[in-house]
Amino acid sequence: MKKKTKWILLSVSGVLLLLLGLQLYYSYVMKDTWNEERMAILAAKQHGQLVSSDKTYKSVWGEDNNYWVVSGKDKDNQVRMVWVKFTDDNVPVEGADAVQSVLLNTGMSEAVMRDQIRNEMPGAVIKRLLPGMYEGEYAWQLQYENNGQRGYRFYRFQDGNAIGNDIILPNQ
Template sequence: MKNKKNIILLAIAIFIVILFGLYRYYIYTMQDQWSEEEMAIAAAKQHSDLIKVTRTEKSVWDNVVWVIEGKDKDDRSLFVWVPFTIAYKDDETSGAKDSEYKVDETSGAIHSELLENGLSESQIKAKILNELPNIKEIRLQLGLFNGNNVWQLFYREQDHYYYRFYKFSDGTQLGEQYTLPNR
């Protein structure tokens, strides 16, 4: 009887140690992402009228950009595009180059727009469904494409996956659709 109790306690202790290890691994793998997001939020607040953050999204196409959604001092919906650049630093001991992303704070790189100056997510969805009625939407998010603030659509039509880009300001499609190869 005592032996069974010890085995159960040992199994519980091992389970707790495994859970703690998984938790620490998750923290370790997400740490860079979270710090990048915090840098983007700080830059967005510094370079725009952003007061309150409601949502953040990371977009990667030509460049890495964080889009911060929030409210300004007048409680209007505001989007801020915060581009990142890669910064290389030499490791003197190994001779290897280490890289990390840094906020691109060059003139005009960080851009903000009020929602009223562009299309909302529901407006762009309605426009897309009108143009492409047979698609299965996978993901719609804000991003940058060829220097333009865009809605980036990733979708499936029949057996293919595609990307399309629509200007945030008026919903005009930029470029053509980009087809992903079949698997």
């Protein structure tokens, strides 16, 4: 075998081993999150009237405020949002108030919220918008940047009204 061919094979093998190592590391790091997500979807299907899930969101805001929100369709093909409360040990809470299911048409969808935010804050950049829980209410959590300031704003899921004041992050 020529020296050049040997180096090419060794280089390709090294790159493949590196890619395999990166994939294994990524899987190891993400397995707990993927397991939580599976538990949230299972709880949403068992207790939240979902038959299919479309999207999942993880929302953690303060102590005792760890939720996975699962959107999907129920047996009547209506879109639902299901809030699944988790413990600090990252397992679903047991009990009657652990899973709450709400028809999306009784609240504000993500698209409607994005339009509302663009109208309220025309120059703002939406960094992230996800459903969660804030001050005991179902909410949309907005992370935004506007005029060089970064902040959070919470909107009530039911009617889209702001909850409390904006939380402005210090400039870095």
